[in-house]
Amino acid sequence: MRREIIANVRKMVPLIHNITNYVTVNDVANILLACGGSPIMADDAREVEEITALCSGLNINIGTLNSRTIDSMIKAGKKANELGHIVVLDPVGAGASRLRTDTARRLLEEVHFTVIRGNVSELKTLYGEKSNTKGVDADMADNVTEENLSASVAFVQELSRKTDAVIAMTGAIDIVADGKQAYIIRNGVPMLSKITGTGCMLSGVVAAYGAANPKYPLEAAAAAVAAMGLCGELAKKRLDHTPEGGTASFRTFLIDAMSNLDDKMLEEGMKIECR
């Protein structure tokens, strides 16, 4: 793993354009600032091209889709592609409704994504939509375990080849891969699933790390995934020493940890395996 990934973010302070859901948008903005980037949110079709042109990266999240913002996502995505910016897709809830599945599919057709970050179920939906087969994913459970790890890596790499994107599939075990190489990451704590927005926040961090390390999208994405998991671990340790602490304190500690993280801490704390 490259050593200066976080330092590059803090030096460049990449401005990231987010078209995201209104549930976790504040958390995304704050974690982008915490990790060393800078956020801007804009979703009106009349301004998204201009805004994305001011930025170094684009983060598209379909968490609370509506007809007004779908067009904005496409427009911004095409512009970011034209400018060679990193573009991240977070297909929140793909598979949960026809609207989300269709939108994710349309986004994949019209925009080239640098990184797609989702959970197993969302990525299986994307895969199915691209291939119309149930090949790989039919063999894969909804959670990555040590038992199905090889099959899961194979699935992620096949999805990467189909989409020409780095895939970050997050869960109890995270897999970040392109068609050639895969990182398996075992950072994180279960409490990350007890607060809203950890996935959305991670996608923002992926965009910032990628924007500041544009030649290494795979490694930047893997570092972002490991960083988020490590921050979860640090937050949980701090919580264990906080009397009466609960999930809201954990959220505060998570963002605190991200704001204090540097490459040395990440290098020492990451549990990463390269295949």
Add this chain to the structure above:
Amino acid sequence: MRREIIANVRKMVPLIHNITNYVTVNDVANILLACGGSPIMADDAREVEEITALCSGLNINIGTLNSRTIDSMIKAGKKANELGHIVVLDPVGAGASRLRTDTARRLLEEVHFTVIRGNVSELKTLYGEKSNTKGVDADMADNVTEENLSASVAFVQELSRKTDAVIAMTGAIDIVADGKQAYIIRNGVPMLSKITGTGCMLSGVVAAYGAANPKYPLEAAAAAVAAMGLCGELAKKRLDHTPEGGTASFRTFLIDAMSNLDDKMLEEGMKIECR
């Protein structure tokens, strides 16, 4: 009061569909997770029926209404009714504008709500709209006090009969009642009104408790109201030992307390009277 209400939530992890305002939506998501449920937010008319069908309960909040989401509320509400899901209405600001009052009225006509949670003023508005009389509410002040408690209980029960919903009227003293039985709850602290979203969060918790205890909507709603008040008390006690602590720490402590709450703590801490 039944003893396993919270345990049932933590066991079932009910998925709650929220169509809610963008001011407090993040708090609602986090308190739903804290109380043992799981949130999903979706408000586009093209997906709300599918989303609500995946869930065990629906929470409709009119806090930042707009024309796009009103139709979504009706659609989702009808679908949830069809499926027999708990449906909660939080008529935020009913009475403050014609749009809100009319929307609340239209929702009451087109959707059957299991529970309606609001403050005195909002519920008086709903009552007036349903009856076109000023009978009961004309005799009722804007705050429930020990002096007007009997009249207030009578009002809540009459509104319950008119709407065929459990009514949770919250304020300094809370009343949760159906047409036959009423709980009077004296938990809570004044500081709960110094942070935004305590009402919205409570409506989310009411939906989760109700979804996991579907045969006992009245008791589930009363437990949720008592739980929120108790968490406010616990948060205030913790704040009293936090140097320089203020309202933002109180908010964190409130959600922390909810994430740590169990039936035993609730049973010991609730100040509830059954009439």
Add this chain to the structure above:
Amino acid sequence: MRREIIANVRKMVPLIHNITNYVTVNDVANILLACGGSPIMADDAREVEEITALCSGLNINIGTLNSRTIDSMIKAGKKANELGHIVVLDPVGAGASRLRTDTARRLLEEVHFTVIRGNVSELKTLYGEKSNTKGVDADMADNVTEENLSASVAFVQELSRKTDAVIAMTGAIDIVADGKQAYIIRNGVPMLSKITGTGCMLSGVVAAYGAANPKYPLEAAAAAVAAMGLCGELAKKRLDHTPEGGTASFRTFLIDAMSNLDDKMLEEGMKIECR
């Protein structure tokens, strides 16, 4: 500086109507409560006039503009003008896109603002649009420093004369001025720029302070700016004693500080100079 500015807010509890962005709306609501006011958010064109009529002040923020809410801003602004309420403009991102610049310009043409709060770049954009000249702003850097302070004050005062509004230009050094008098404020800490929403929150506080001190918009705005900076300093001091604390704790401490602030603390802590 008048002595009772905060006491007046806590006594009157001014209700502030906010048409604001969905990124920081929750923070704005919570800081309004913390500073002694009360927030209401409503942005549908069918209700904004009624809602603003219930309030004592209006806070318009163009952070996540869309076609639906622009009309609401104009309508609410005209109504607030008619009623003589304080109206605050936060031209977030003016200059970053044609939509934002045009909207800010249109708002300035159709609504009279009592206070405009922005950073140097946003206010230079407003100035250029009003004057079609590059006179003053061409001589002004993007940051106010001790070296360009006189030129910066002159710019703020000229913008004040053009818009007939109190101008609060915030940055490392803040300038709050009308055409006749200027306050230079040196409160604040760099970490305020590492969390989202400090500008949006400040605009909310400006509206609350102004609504409760309607005869003194300049002094109320200056007090709000100094209060926010001082709360940043207090939050930073508290953070320095918080092991593992980071930007999320700082945000909590900032709102905590605002909820505990009184006139005496402000008077002792403000670093303000009158020119």
